[in-house]
Each structure stands twice: as C-alpha cells, then as structure tokens.
Amino acid sequence: RIIDTSGNFLSHVVNGTVTSAGFDAFDNLTMNSAPNSTLLFPDFYAYLNSSSVLFNCSASDLDSNLYSLSLYGNWTGGWALNETKFISGGENSSTFSKILSEGTYMWDCKAEDDLGFSSFSNSARVFTLDLTPPSISSFYSNESGGCSSVGVKMFRVICETDDSSGLKNVSLGVNNDLGTFNYSLSLLSGNQYFRDINVDTYGAWDLNCFSEDLAGNKNSSSFSLNFIEKSLPDxxxxxxxxxxxxxxxxxxxxxxxxxxxxxxxxxxxxxxxxxxxxxxxxxxxxxxxxxxxxxxxxxxxxxxxxxxxxxxxxxxxxxxxxxxxxxxxxxxxxxxxxxSWQDFYGNFSGFTILSKGSNEDLLKWNNSGSFGKIFVADKESDVDWLNLAALGVNTSGGDSLDDFSEVDSLLGMSSFEDSISKEFLENEHPKLRKDLQIYGRLIKNVSLIDSGTKDTFFTGILWDSSDDLGGNGFDISDKEDLVFVGTINKSQEGDYGVQDYHIKIPVKLRSYDEPDEKEVYFYYELL
Incomplete structure (x- = not known):
C-alpha cells in the first residue's frame, strides 16, 4: 500500500510474491478517493413548523468504499456530533429524525470511507423551527354596520397581525348573500394590513382575517357586520x-x-x-x-x-x-x-246509602274495602253490566284490534297524538292485557294503560256486547256503549299523592251519545 509522510494509508493493500527473477509484477495500486457529502433537506434558511425534524444527506465515493454518514448540529448547546449511520458502496444516503424546540439551528453531514478519509458538505445549512402561529391583536372596520351605516357604499377593514419569524400571507375572507370571496390584504404600516371593500349587497357580512407566517403556522380572527340600505322598521x-x-x-x-x-x-x-x-x-x-x-x-x-x-x-x-x-x-x-284525556282521582271513604227519599234508608254499605272498580260512561249510555267485554276482543274471544281505531273515529280522535290507538297500542298490539273480575264475571284480555306514572292505578276499556247487532264484536255502525274501568287500590302513592283511585278518560267520551255532550256518569262496584 501507499503511505503518506504522516503515516496515513493512501491506498488499500495489494499482495504479491517477490522472486529472484529480478523483477515481479503486482496488481495496480489505486489511490484512495475522499468521499463527498451533500445536504438534501432541510433546505437553506428553511422555516419549519413541526418539532419532529427530518434531516437527509447523501454521500458518494469514486472508489466505492463508503463507511458512514454522521449528522452534526448545534441544538445540543454547541456544534457536536449527533448521530452516525453506517453505509457502504459508492453512493448512499441517510435520514435522521430529531425532536427539537423552537429556535434557529445549523446542521451538516460528514461522510467517511473505510480508510478514515472524511469530508463535510460544501456549506452547512441554517433553518428556523417556528411552532407559534402569528398573533392577531386586532381586526376591525371603520364602519360598525347596522343603523349607523345606512346606505354605506364602501368600508375599510384593518387586521393587525405580527410574527417573530415573519409573515408569508395576510388575507381577507368575506361571506355575504352573493357568496364567499377571498382577498389579499396590503401592508398599511407597522403590523397593520388593510383592504377597502365595496358594499355590493346589503344584509349580513361575515369577515375573517387569515394570517400565515413563513413556517406555515396560521391564525384567524372574525367579526360580522350588517349593512342596511334604507332607514326602515323591521x-x-x-x-x-x-x-x-x-x-x-x-x-x-x-x-x-x-x-x-x-x-x-x-x-x-x-x-x-x-x-x-x-x-x-x-x-x-x-x-x-x-x-x-x-x-x-x-x-x-x-x-x-x-x-x-x-x-x-x-x-x-x-x-x-x-x-x-x-x-x-x-x-x-x-x-x-x-x-284529549282527563284525569280523575281521589279517595273512597264513609258510607254508601241506598235510600227511597224522605230520610228512609233501605240499605247502607261501609266503603272500607281495599280493592274494587270504578267505571265511567257517557250520560246516555244504558249499560248492561253483565254483558261487558274487553275492547279489542270479539264475542268469540278472538282479537279484534280494529276496535281501537273505530273508537277513535267515533270520538273524533283519529288525528290526535294521544288518540285511543296510540295510548293503548304499541306496534299494533295492546301494551298490556289483564283478566278482570267484574260483577262476578271474569272478563279476559282487558287492554290497560297506566293511569299515571307510578304503576299503581290502571285504566281499561270495555264495551257492552248486548248492543251488538250480530257482528260478533264492536262495530262502528252499531256504536255499542263504551265503559272505561279503573282499579281501586286504597291508600296508595300515586301521581297526586296518596289516593284510592286514579282513572283517565277521553274528554270526548261525554259526546259519545246524543243529545247531551257535557256529562259522564261515574259508577263503582260494591265489594
């Protein structure tokens, strides 16, 4: 190999055999070529807005004996080696990733070959890391809009904005009845940027100042004006x-x-x-x-x-x-x-007296039972209490769920949000059904609803099957008598305090049969 005067190797070793022939031939010795380093990014005087910074540089070597690429920079307090990556061949590149804080930094890369020869790039680069958006201290107009600006034809907007790294662009966004528009703002003085705008439509104007610095950080501010053409009431x-x-x-x-x-x-x-x-x-x-x-x-x-x-x-x-x-x-x-519903609630107490008048009592009951039934029917209804049936059930015991919509039609409630159908049915089926003992008879599948919200008192609907003219069930043409039934449950907590009963009936029940349209009658079963 070739060695310089300082003892550094200038070539790789070439081996051969020395004989007594007077001369011997060896393979050619190639002088070592120093590697070159080239910086790719960040560019000269770049402005960056991300704390995660990527550095990329490449290396080349004519004799293809690359060994490493090293990143140097001054973000650790002084100029220093930050990281080395090992490479090979005649051309190669490496990318380094660093997390940095705001500031202005210098960086360079050094390429080295396997004989220890190395070189930096022709010129180190400087970049600025800016993570702070520009400030907008004020954004306003020389017009306040409204009644103080009636008939105004032109107004000026001023946006006061600044950034330590420098501003790249300051613009104005306008939104009004004519559409959305963008305009550049011109430097007025200091940190003030302005534009004069023609009032080409009246009504609401939404105005936005957009400020962008050299690193691409952005900020905005907005306000609205209302321009009025004439001084009129509104x-x-x-x-x-x-x-x-x-x-x-x-x-x-x-x-x-x-x-x-x-x-x-x-x-x-x-x-x-x-x-x-x-x-x-x-x-x-x-x-x-x-x-x-x-x-x-x-x-x-x-x-x-x-x-x-x-x-x-x-x-x-x-x-x-x-x-x-x-x-x-x-x-x-x-x-x-x-x-379209009315609630009735209260207590049963005292005695019930059956009298023929003139203070002559025939029978006297003590209303002390804990359970029973209360009934409400139109004043004109002549109820056969032994022939009551559940609405929605025909005389054969089968379902007849059209009964509910027919009752709505008879009461004029079909269009109501709280119609009979909507109160008693869910997905076209009764919400709740129970068998009730009434006048010594078991009436099956009576449709019930909660009279309130406490699940203590319930209201059901019955119909008088003795009025049926042969249709085997409730029929809109027969218009059989309707009876609403409620449960008596003494001294229970309900929606209106402690009570014995709570029943709800449609207001229009009073007009079910003519001629009276003002009254309903209450009945209760004596147990």
Whole structure:
C-alpha cells in the first residue's frame, strides 16, 4: 500500500510474491478517493413548523468504499456530533429524525470511507423551527354596520397581525348573500394590513382575517357586520309560547309572541294570530302601537283551549301596511298539544246509602274495602253490566284490534297524538292485557294503560256486547256503549299523592251519545 509522510494509508493493500527473477509484477495500486457529502433537506434558511425534524444527506465515493454518514448540529448547546449511520458502496444516503424546540439551528453531514478519509458538505445549512402561529391583536372596520351605516357604499377593514419569524400571507375572507370571496390584504404600516371593500349587497357580512407566517403556522380572527340600505322598521318575530304548560280543554290561556324591531326607525306594530288546526283560522289581532328601533316586546291574546294538536302562527303586520326593511321574518309557527284525556282521582271513604227519599234508608254499605272498580260512561249510555267485554276482543274471544281505531273515529280522535290507538297500542298490539273480575264475571284480555306514572292505578276499556247487532264484536255502525274501568287500590302513592283511585278518560267520551255532550256518569262496584 501507499503511505503518506504522516503515516496515513493512501491506498488499500495489494499482495504479491517477490522472486529472484529480478523483477515481479503486482496488481495496480489505486489511490484512495475522499468521499463527498451533500445536504438534501432541510433546505437553506428553511422555516419549519413541526418539532419532529427530518434531516437527509447523501454521500458518494469514486472508489466505492463508503463507511458512514454522521449528522452534526448545534441544538445540543454547541456544534457536536449527533448521530452516525453506517453505509457502504459508492453512493448512499441517510435520514435522521430529531425532536427539537423552537429556535434557529445549523446542521451538516460528514461522510467517511473505510480508510478514515472524511469530508463535510460544501456549506452547512441554517433553518428556523417556528411552532407559534402569528398573533392577531386586532381586526376591525371603520364602519360598525347596522343603523349607523345606512346606505354605506364602501368600508375599510384593518387586521393587525405580527410574527417573530415573519409573515408569508395576510388575507381577507368575506361571506355575504352573493357568496364567499377571498382577498389579499396590503401592508398599511407597522403590523397593520388593510383592504377597502365595496358594499355590493346589503344584509349580513361575515369577515375573517387569515394570517400565515413563513413556517406555515396560521391564525384567524372574525367579526360580522350588517349593512342596511334604507332607514326602515323591521319587525322580526323571535319566539312564540303559551303561559300554561299543561292546560286542559276550554281553559283560558295566553298566546304570547316576542317581537323585535331590528330596523332603524320606529313603526306601528300589529300581530295577528292564526290556528292551522282546521285550515287557516284567524283568532285575533293585537292593537297597533309604536315599536321603536331596536326595541323588543311581548304581545299576547287570550285563547280558549281546544283539545288536540294546534298549529299556531303569529304574523307581524299581516296586512303589509308598514314598509319594512325585511318582510320575510314576520311570522313564527308554534305547535301546541292540548291533551284529549282527563284525569280523575281521589279517595273512597264513609258510607254508601241506598235510600227511597224522605230520610228512609233501605240499605247502607261501609266503603272500607281495599280493592274494587270504578267505571265511567257517557250520560246516555244504558249499560248492561253483565254483558261487558274487553275492547279489542270479539264475542268469540278472538282479537279484534280494529276496535281501537273505530273508537277513535267515533270520538273524533283519529288525528290526535294521544288518540285511543296510540295510548293503548304499541306496534299494533295492546301494551298490556289483564283478566278482570267484574260483577262476578271474569272478563279476559282487558287492554290497560297506566293511569299515571307510578304503576299503581290502571285504566281499561270495555264495551257492552248486548248492543251488538250480530257482528260478533264492536262495530262502528252499531256504536255499542263504551265503559272505561279503573282499579281501586286504597291508600296508595300515586301521581297526586296518596289516593284510592286514579282513572283517565277521553274528554270526548261525554259526546259519545246524543243529545247531551257535557256529562259522564261515574259508577263503582260494591265489594
């Protein structure tokens, strides 16, 4: 091999045999070529925004005896070797991964061959790691919108933003009735960037300032303006509600609507109330009175409740007698259900007396039993108590579940959210069935519902089979008498405290048979 004056090997060893022939031939000795190192990324003066930094460099060697690539950098407090990877051949590369904090750093790679010759790249590189988004200290306009900017044709937005590494881009996003638009902002002075915008449509404008630094970190800020073309009132209905959450039929309640004048001048306000329950039915209208700009008020009318589903609509300035800035926000819809059921509950106590009048008592019972039944039927019903049958069951004992929808039709409850069918059936089958002992007879499969929420008292439906005209079951044309039955369970905790009974019946049971439409009769079985 060849050795320089300092004792370093300049070539690899070539072996041969020396003879007495006077000369001997050896294989050629190749002078060692020093390896070269090239930096690939990060680039010169790069700005990075991830703490996980990848370094990549390559090495080449003419005599293909590469040995290692080493990463050097100054992020450990001084210029130092960070990591070495072993390689081979004439060309190779390595990637190093490091977790770094924010700062500006220098890096380089050194290639070395198997004879110990090495070299760095032609020039070390500097990069900046920036993990902090730019700051936006303020974003505003020279116009405040609303009534103070009526008829404005142009406004200026200013975004105050800055970043320690420098800004790459500052832009403006605009969203209004015409669509979404993006504009670049120009430097005004210091950290202020601006743009003048033409008001080409009125109404709501959503504005966003987007700021991006050289490392790609981003920040944004937003605000909204409302531009008004004319100084007019603008009645807007904000809400609709009633003053009673659970009213019963024919109770007087208040229909209340909340109205705001969002315009820039006062106007004479009137609000009309409608019910869409049976077509569009006008209820009443409030009197005209002046509502100032930005003023909010509640307007109300009296209403006598009607059972079933009610769809109310309140309309401000229904006759369009007032010119408004926006006519599309003048109404508000509200759905409100008045239950079609009525609860009866209480206690049994004292004595029941059968008398012929003139203070002459024939029989006297002590109502001290713990159990029994209570019954409710329309006033005109002439019930044969020995021929009662379960609704939903025909006279042969088979199912007849159409009975429930037929009762709904007879009571005018088919469209109600709390109809007979919806209360007693689930997936077209009775929710609960039990056998009841009534007047000494066992009536099977009586459909029941919980009268309240405590699972203490139950309500069922019976029909009078003696009224059947041969159809073998309840029939809408025969209109057999209906009887609602409830359980007596003395001194039990119910929805209304400690009570002996709780039964619920449809309000319209009172009008099942004519002519009276106001009364139902209560009966109870003496045990």
């Amino acid at each position: 009645f807007k209905l904000l809400n609709f509600y009633v003053n009673e959450s659970l009213p019963v039929e024919k109770e007087q309640i208040l229909l209340i609507s909340e109205v705001l004048n969002g315009g820039c001048s006062s106007g004479n306000l009137s609000v009309s109330f409608y019910n869409h329950k049976n077509g569009l039915v006008f209820i009443n209208k409030t009197s005209n009175y002046t509502l100032l700009a930005s003023q909010k008020t509640n307007v109300s009318i009296d209403w006598i409740t009607e059972i079933g589903n009610n769809l109310f609509e309140a309309i401000a300035d229904a006759q369009n007698s007032v010119e408004e800035y926006n006519e599309s926000n003048n109404n508000f819809n509200y759905t409100f259900d008045v239950t």
